[in-house]
Amino acid sequence: MSRFLRKHAWVSGLAALLVVLLIVTKLIQPSFGASGLESIARAALPFAFATAGMAVVVIVGGIDLSVASMMAVCAVTAAVLMERMAGIPALMIVLSLGLAMGLINGALIVLTRVPDIVVTLAMLFVWEGAALLILESPGGATADWLEHAIRGSFVFDGLPKALLVIALGIAIIWLPIRRTKLGLSIYATGSDERAAFRSGVAVGRTKIAAYAVCGLFCAMGGLSLAALTGIGEPVPGPYLMASVAAVVLGGVVLGGGKGGLLGPIIAVFILRIIRTILTLLAVDPNVTTIIEGTIMVAVVMLGTAASLRGARR
Amino acid sequence: MSAQNTDTPLTRFGRYLRDNPIIPLLVFLFLMIALLEVLRPGIVMPIRAGRDGLISSFWVGNLIKFAIPLAMLAACQVLTMLTAGIDLSVGVVATVSAFVCATLSAVWGVAPAVFVALAAALAVGVVNGIGVGLVRVHPLIMTLGTGLIATGCLQVYQRLVINAGTHIPEFLAWLGTGRTAGMPNGLIVFVPFALFILWLMRYTGFGRLLFALGSNEHAAKLSGVRAWQVYLALYVLSSLIAALAGLLYLGMIRQTSLSLANPLLLPSVAAAVIGGTSIFGGRGSYAGAIVGALILRVLDTMLTLLQMPEGARTALFGLIILAVTALYVRITGTR
Amino acid sequence: MTNTALLDASGVAKSFGAVRALTDARLTVAEGEIVALMGANGAGKSTFVKIITGALKPDAGHVLIRGKPAPVGSPAEARRSGLVPVYQEPSLIPDLDVADNLRLTSTPSDPFRHWVSELGITDLALSDMICDLPLATLRILDLARALAAEPDVLLLDEMTAALPTDLVDRVLKTVRGKANDGMGVIYVSHRFTEISDLCDRATVLRDGQTVGDLDIEDGVEDRVVELMLGQKLDLGQRAMARTTFPQGQTPRLRVRTLAAEPKFSDVSFDLYPGEVLGVVALEGQGQDELFDVLAGFEKPSAGRVEVDGKPVSFTHPADAIAAGLTFVPGNRADALLSQRSVKENIALPFSARPANWGPLNRRHERARVGYAIEKLQIDTRAQGEVQRLSGGNQQKVTIGRWLATGVETLLLFDPTRGIDVRTKRQIYPLVRELAEQGAAILFYTSELEEVPLACDRAVVIFNGRVVDVIDGAEADEQTLMRAAYGLTAAEGAA
Amino acid sequence: AGGHKSYTIGVSNTVQGNGWREQMICAMRAQALVEGDVNNIIVAHRNTDSAGQLEDINNLIEAGVDAIVLNPSNPDALNSALEQAMAQDIVVVAVDAGVTAEGAYILSNNQEEYAYLGAKWLFEQLGGKGDVVYMRGIAGVSADTDRDNGFKRALEEFPDIKVVHEVFTGWQQDQGKQQMFDFLATGIPFDGVWTSGIDNVIVDVFTESGAPLVPIVGADNAGFVQYLTEVDGLKGAAVTNPGSVGGAGIALAVDILNGEAPDSKTVLVDPVLWENTTDDGVATISAAQNPNLDPEWPVSVTVPGWTDYTMEQIIACEGPGEG
Numbered sequence A: 001m002s003r004f005l006r007k008h009a010w011v012s013g014l015a016a017l018l019v020v021l022l023i024v025t026k027l028i029q030p031s032f033g034a035s036g037l038e039s040i041a042r043a044a045l046p047f048a049f050a051t052a053g054m055a056v057v058v059i060v061g062g063i064d065l066s067v068a069s070m071m072a073v074c075a076v077t078a079a080v081l082m083e084r085m086a087g088i089p090a091l092m093i094v095l096s097l098g099l100a101m102g103l104i105n106g107a108l109i110v111l112t113r114v115p116d117i118v119v120t121l122a123m124l125f126v127w128e129g130a131a132l133l134i135l136e137s138p139g140g141a142t143a144d145w146l147e148h149a150i151r152g153s154f155v156f157d158g159l160p161k162a163l164l165v166i167a168l169g170i171a172i173i174w175l176p177i178r179r180t181k182l183g184l185s186i187y188a189t190g191s192d193e194r195a196a197f198r199s200g201v202a203v204g205r206t207k208i209a210a211y212a213v214c215g216l217f218c219a220m221g222g223l224s225l226a227a228l229t230g231i232g233e234p235v236p237g238p239y240l241m242a243s244v245a246a247v248v249l250g251g252v253v254l255g256g257g258k259g260g261l262l263g264p265i266i267a268v269f270i271l272r273i274i275r276t277i278l279t280l281l282a283v284d285p286n287v288t289t290i291i292e293g294t295i296m297v298a299v300v301m302l303g304t305a306a307s308l309r310g311a312r313r
Numbered sequence B: 001m002s003a004q005n006t007d008t009p010l011t012r013f014g015r016y017l018r019d020n021p022i023i024p025l026l027v028f029l030f031l032m033i034a035l036l037e038v039l040r041p042g043i044v045m046p047i048r049a050g051r052d053g054l055i056s057s058f059w060v061g062n063l064i065k066f067a068i069p070l071a072m073l074a075a076c077q078v079l080t081m082l083t084a085g086i087d088l089s090v091g092v093v094a095t096v097s098a099f100v101c102a103t104l105s106a107v108w109g110v111a112p113a114v115f116v117a118l119a120a121a122l123a124v125g126v127v128n129g130i131g132v133g134l135v136r137v138h139p140l141i142m143t144l145g146t147g148l149i150a151t152g153c154l155q156v157y158q159r160l161v162i163n164a165g166t167h168i169p170e171f172l173a174w175l176g177t178g179r180t181a182g183m184p185n186g187l188i189v190f191v192p193f194a195l196f197i198l199w200l201m202r203y204t205g206f207g208r209l210l211f212a213l214g215s216n217e218h219a220a221k222l223s224g225v226r227a228w229q230v231y232l233a234l235y236v237l238s239s240l241i242a243a244l245a246g247l248l249y250l251g252m253i254r255q256t257s258l259s260l261a262n263p264l265l266l267p268s269v270a271a272a273v274i275g276g277t278s279i280f281g282g283r284g285s286y287a288g289a290i291v292g293a294l295i296l297r298v299l300d301t302m303l304t305l306l307q308m309p310e311g312a313r314t315a316l317f318g319l320i321i322l323a324v325t326a327l328y329v330r331i332t333g334t335r
Numbered sequence C: 001m002t003n004t005a006l007l008d009a010s011g012v013a014k015s016f017g018a019v020r021a022l023t024d025a026r027l028t029v030a031e032g033e034i035v036a037l038m039g040a041n042g043a044g045k046s047t048f049v050k051i052i053t054g055a056l057k058p059d060a061g062h063v064l065i066r067g068k069p070a071p072v073g074s075p076a077e078a079r080r081s082g083l084v085p086v087y088q089e090p091s092l093i094p095d096l097d098v099a100d101n102l103r104l105t106s107t108p109s110d111p112f113r114h115w116v117s118e119l120g121i122t123d124l125a126l127s128d129m130i131c132d133l134p135l136a137t138l139r140i141l142d143l144a145r146a147l148a149a150e151p152d153v154l155l156l157d158e159m160t161a162a163l164p165t166d167l168v169d170r171v172l173k174t175v176r177g178k179a180n181d182g183m184g185v186i187y188v189s190h191r192f193t194e195i196s197d198l199c200d201r202a203t204v205l206r207d208g209q210t211v212g213d214l215d216i217e218d219g220v221e222d223r224v225v226e227l228m229l230g231q232k233l234d235l236g237q238r239a240m241a242r243t244t245f246p247q248g249q250t251p252r253l254r255v256r257t258l259a260a261e262p263k264f265s266d267v268s269f270d271l272y273p274g275e276v277l278g279v280v281a282l283e284g285q286g287q288d289e290l291f292d293v294l295a296g297f298e299k300p301s302a303g304r305v306e307v308d309g310k311p312v313s314f315t316h317p318a319d320a321i322a323a324g325l326t327f328v329p330g331n332r333a334d335a336l337l338s339q340r341s342v343k344e345n346i347a348l349p350f351s352a353r354p355a356n357w358g359p360l361n362r363r364h365e366r367a368r369v370g371y372a373i374e375k376l377q378i379d380t381r382a383q384g385e386v387q388r389l390s391g392g393n394q395q396k397v398t399i400g401r402w403l404a405t406g407v408e409t410l411l412l413f414d415p416t417r418g419i420d421v422r423t424k425r426q427i428y429p430l431v432r433e434l435a436e437q438g439a440a441i442l443f444y445t446s447e448l449e450e451v452p453l454a455c456d457r458a459v460v461i462f463n464g465r466v467v468d469v470i471d472g473a474e475a476d477e478q479t480l481m482r483a484a485y486g487l488t489a490a491e492g493a494a
Numbered sequence D: 001a002g003g004h005k006s007y008t009i010g011v012s013n014t015v016q017g018n019g020w021r022e023q024m025i026c027a028m029r030a031q032a033l034v035e036g037d038v039n040n041i042i043v044a045h046r047n048t049d050s051a052g053q054l055e056d057i058n059n060l061i062e063a064g065v066d067a068i069v070l071n072p073s074n075p076d077a078l079n080s081a082l083e084q085a086m087a088q089d090i091v092v093v094a095v096d097a098g099v100t101a102e103g104a105y106i107l108s109n110n111q112e113e114y115a116y117l118g119a120k121w122l123f124e125q126l127g128g129k130g131d132v133v134y135m136r137g138i139a140g141v142s143a144d145t146d147r148d149n150g151f152k153r154a155l156e157e158f159p160d161i162k163v164v165h166e167v168f169t170g171w172q173q174d175q176g177k178q179q180m181f182d183f184l185a186t187g188i189p190f191d192g193v194w195t196s197g198i199d200n201v202i203v204d205v206f207t208e209s210g211a212p213l214v215p216i217v218g219a220d221n222a223g224f225v226q227y228l229t230e231v232d233g234l235k236g237a238a239v240t241n242p243g244s245v246g247g248a249g250i251a252l253a254v255d256i257l258n259g260e261a262p263d264s265k266t267v268l269v270d271p272v273l274w275e276n277t278t279d280d281g282v283a284t285i286s287a288a289q290n291p292n293l294d295p296e297w298p299v300s301v302t303v304p305g306w307t308d309y310t311m312e313q314i315i316a317c318e319g320p321g322e323g
Ligand SMILES: Nc1ncnc2c1ncn2[C@@H]1O[C@H](COP(=O)(O)OP(=O)(O)OP(=O)(O)O)[C@@H](O)[C@H]1O
Pocket: C016, C017, C019, C020, C021, C039, C040, C041, C042, C043, C044, C045, C046, C047, C048, C379, C381, C382, C387, C388, C389, C390, C391, C392, C393, C418, C420
């Protein structure tokens, strides 16, 4: 048990923080309940998928600056397609599009040997441009069932469908990978690329796969944007910096090899709920920016300090 | 030992390029300028320009003028990246210093305004340095956080000075918009600045330590380096450079805005990495970053002048950046 | 033994830019044969091993397995062809636990566990994270993993360099046993004792070329060294001139009841200027932590350290350096700026303090660095980046740094790890020379036979305590070995 | 009417750090302060997309506001949250741009008209014939699309006008300035410039490079309006696009809460054009000018007939329950 806690200290700490924040919210606004949870879960939807994608590439030792742009491409594609054809095939097309974009990112990184950050910085513009070419201005429409899939609660109040979508989406993709050799290779490559190569890992293919998974998550993020707004917007939202922040907050080490997806997802919820609290408190929005920045830095500072003390082995 | 003279001239040339990575970058730059001249004859050398005769705006001068603030912010990225860090607060710091300077100049006069602008930057730098050096927060998060905090502070501050008016100090306007012999006056600041950075990186103990920390912090510690001192100095320096760039930019644009220099952030990172600086630390070149900044600016011009849908323009921008770096990596064999 | 060559590599060439690491390397191994691959630092041994096992692509050459061309395009392919290496650096993934590292290479865990305990590691759990394990254990795990893969040919690159004596014996015994079962072994090492104990044949590389192939028999050492170096070398200067110490003198370093629980609990000794004090200990007796404490990396939990009679306490290695204590760590990866030049690596301490952040004194730097390079004969062909030097030359750079800076008290932790004979023979006199110039030197080595060559006295650490102090004159290997195993202590107690 | 009610009003806005939006927010606060019935204003004001605005609106609903005044990022994207708000009897007023949610009130600047008015003036100024530069805002953003429609409408009426350069400034001063320098450098001649609000830096480009000035259309930003009176040889027009429409939105929301809802759900505030080529025009501009104002702020700080605050109050930028 203590071993478990030590190994998962960071994630457990985050989960505890989340619970505390939920209680604080309830104290500030006694009427906060199922609908509040539901709206937080819905708000977290695109962030969660962007963060999951980012986390996977950070674990493999890279970074993907093009997540927000890929989400925009997928959102507009979904909106354009669903206006014209049945929802399910459109959904499939969007998911494969995300996968394909991720594959392209990964392949370019491996083939050109240009560092990840440069390739994805360039692809940020390429995908952003692609989104504008697909849809010049906001428009299109999404299937109704897609909107309903993320609205309301599942079975009982207090279990938002959006939360379920996040859990399922990530579990279906990540858990199988995590269990196979690919997952192991992803961690190995991120931890020490040379040692991984010498252990027989196909380093290049592993990286490409990780970026493809990231693309797939971005497709889900784009779909959730389309589902939330009912249209497609070709301008990338603020998901890049937010996902990097959540990934680091969630205990995934930039540089690779460490961490999982649970921590970052909890971090996403923490960041969302902080915004809710600040709105409920009617804090001046300029001050809100200051507080958000401070909290982000403070949490990481505290965590770093705590883990430094813990690491005195 | 092993014979060197059996190499073919081609491999020797390849090695020469690898040891002087700035050369292929310069070649790219000139190729792009040549392409621009082909696309828009007369733009580079204004032999005939305008319906009303010769326009004094000399394109090369403008190119350099707009590249200067970008190249200065790229210096922040190069220096921090040497230590495997990054400074994402520079755009905001530049904006803050410009905004504070312009608004306070109208109230208190120029000298105090410049002083306060630099002090604000100093504060951000100290916080960054403490966070990264002492508390060991990842620089990306730390500077992202302080950038957010500084933005919030700027917003709060601007509510206090809505009716204060603005004043752009004359010497900044002169530096930012004036020309001497066709070249922008900003070079008067920039040339010494660039020489200082190049000298700092190559010929000082501090520069050595930046490379050392980025290569292997443990080894530096072993040699008696107290890393936090270096980080503190580094992030303070980075913020001060950003503030300086912000002041220059204020003189150039002659207009305050709450997001004046923020759009320069991503390009400053791009300029540094195009110039051959590794975000993983231990390798970097400021000369490369300067050429990187020029390349980005030429690219801007090229795309502005091409008539095509905005989407295609944006996508092309990304593709060209990728192609340039990929070719560069191929030629020099570095990454 | 049959005559089928299990592995036959020939004509192998490889250049890194201007550096020609291999020009014409050859090697054969038959079933059940143990072949030593020998050569001076930088001769190309590791490069050859990497090429055979697919970690590097050769510019030219063939690898035949049982007479047929073998696919060895990548480490995974080589593994499938029956070639399993243990590289000089641990090739385990630091952020995964042991079990996951096994899964990654599809290594069955039962034979792995068998080999781990056979090799003398008893306290290993499969859930241990690799990054928490000491270097010596990692070497053993690497070997156990390779053995569990049931290779046809096992390639060991300086496998024993970082191992303490007791583990080395286990390794040699195990490898011999496997060879008797028919496995072919390629064994890279700089230690002649191991090679004459273990190997059947030696293939010698010089400047990237195979220059000889000799059967191991009495007196072959001289011949090998001659081939390796292309010249004769005077071996076996055993006894050194010894200085005697004025008893009343203040010790440079006085350590009293020093402890860093739970690693070591009671260490006391005096180190005088002009003295080389050996530290004799088996793996994991607390010597790593002792050096860390003295170098300012860790805080002691109890005890006292005095430098020149004044009590000191360190919060950072910089404090230790200010007090004149400089440290060469055992793991060279910890000490090197791998992407930077030899010069920058050696000159690093010059700019450590803020007072020296200004302009470099380049003349002074060039002189000092040049002095260190020359003293240690560092092969600087690939000096642009230290990571391109061969392992032995990298090791020399870590020592050269303090040679250039000047030393008062030098803490040397296994400085001859992976260094070839010639350089070793240069390092002992160098250490003595430094001592004669007034330096005080604390010298831990994993090779016991080095102790009498370099040290005036030796403290023996067992189970975290100093159990004995042995005078250099009486320190033959036998005595040292018994002491290291705690035998003298037991006798003393009895 | 009532006078002793106590409303809480929520505000949602998705662009931060732009003078126009800052003025809008200040106008909202000032108007809320002078409305006696409002005792609290919650402002959600940040840079985000439609999904982020949905989050903010949902948070405002959670906070139990009586009315939501928003500057929508997109007319169609917010329906889910807005419908939920109206289902809970929260009054919804969209300012600056419209929303399509059934039952929401819209009080917006007419962006299409804004572009049409300025473009028409420019083309007339050129005598119906010539080459112009068209400097837009951000690609893919609703306001830019609306303005483009207006510009195109004017263009159709003047077949001899040709657009020689079309570019997106991203509503960034520095970007616009660099682009104009580039246009001058190409040597391709043009006779007029239409800008989407990045205006005074364009004038600077001409004066700094010594190029002869051409007619320029901008917005009523303090800096540009000042240039219209000061810069020698500058012929230009400012089209009003008051950020204070936000204040009007608050006033409308309070009226509705007090049971004084207007008949029509949509109120369009039509822009006015101030030009400096006639004496009347110069007089209007001089009256409107305010050199002390932040140069990015529109000079039209009030919307006559709607807002009640004073200049001091909007500049103080403080709402009830704040500060
Ligand atoms: N990546 C590289 N780039 C450049 N030079 C290299 C590289 N790797 C090895 N070399 C050079 O190749 C030569 C042979 O190196 P190698 O590591 O094979 O030597 P070695 O025989 O293993 O030496 P040691 O006994 O010191 O381990 C050395 O001169 C080394 O500097």
